[in-house]
Amino acid sequence: MTYQVRSAEERRLAIQENASRLGIDDALISELVETFYGRVRTHPRLGSIFNGEIDDWPEHLAKLKDFWASVALNAGRYSGKPVPAHTKLEGVRREDFADWLGLFRLTLEDIAPGAETVDYFMVRAERIAQSLKLAMFGLETLERG
Numbered sequence: 001m002t003y004q005v006r007s008a009e010e011r012r013l014a015i016q017e018n019a020s021r022l023g024i025d026d027a028l029i030s031e032l033v034e035t036f037y038g039r040v041r042t043h044p045r046l047g048s049i050f051n052g053e054i055d056d057w058p059e060h061l062a063k064l065k066d067f068w069a070s071v072a073l074n075a076g077r078y079s080g081k082p083v084p085a086h087t088k089l090e091g092v093r094r095e096d097f098a099d100w101l102g103l104f105r106l107t108l109e110d111i112a113p114g115a116e117t118v119d120y121f122m123v124r125a126e127r128i129a130q131s132l133k134l135a136m137f138g139l140e141t142l143e144r145g
C-alpha cells in the first residue's frame with residue numbers, strides 16, 4: 001500500500017479547484033458579504049446589534065470578505081480573532097444564531113450558482129456558529145442547540 005503524502009500547497013490547490021468547480025471566487029464572496037450584511041442591517045433584531053457595534057462598515061465588510069476567502073478558498077488572508085469579537089458582545093441570545101444562519105442561507109439561495117455551493121458555505125457557517133455559541137454560552141449550547 002502506498003500513501004500519497006500531499007504537501008500543504010497541493011492541499012490548497014485541491015481546495016481551490018473544488019471551490020472553483022462550485023463557482024466560488026472573490027467576486028461571489030464579495031457579492032455574498034455585501035448582500036448578506038445589507039440584509040443584516042435591516043433585520044429587526046440583528047440590525048440593532050450590528051449597527052450598535054460597527055462604526056466603519058466598509059472596513060467590516062473588507063474583513064469579512066477576507067474571512068470568507070480564507071474559509072472557502074483557503075486564501076489565508078484573514079488573521080483576526082472571531083471568538084473575542086463575539087464574547088464581548090452584550091445582548092446576543094443563542095436563538096439569534098438561528099436568525100443569522102437563516103438569513104445567510106436565504107442570501108446564498110439567491111446568489112449561489114447551485115445547491116452544492118449553498119451547502120458548501122452552510123456547512124462551514126454552521127460549524128463556526130456552533131463554536132462561537134460554545135464560547136459565548138457554554139455547555140447549554142450542547143444541551144439545547
Ligand code: HEM
Pocket residue numbers: 046049050053054063064067079080081082085086089092096097100124125126128129132
Ligand atoms: C447572532 C449571530 C452573530 C452576531 C450578532 C454577530 C455579531 C458580530 C459583530 C457585532 C461583529 C463586530 C465586532 C467588532 O468589530 O468589534 C462581528 C464580527 C465578526 N463576525 Fe460575527 N456575529 C454573529 C455570527 C457570526 C457567524 C456565524 C460568523 C461566521 C460564520 C461570524 C463571523 C464574524 C467575523 C469573522 C467577525 C470579525 C472578527 C474580527 O474582528 O476579526 N459572526 N460579529
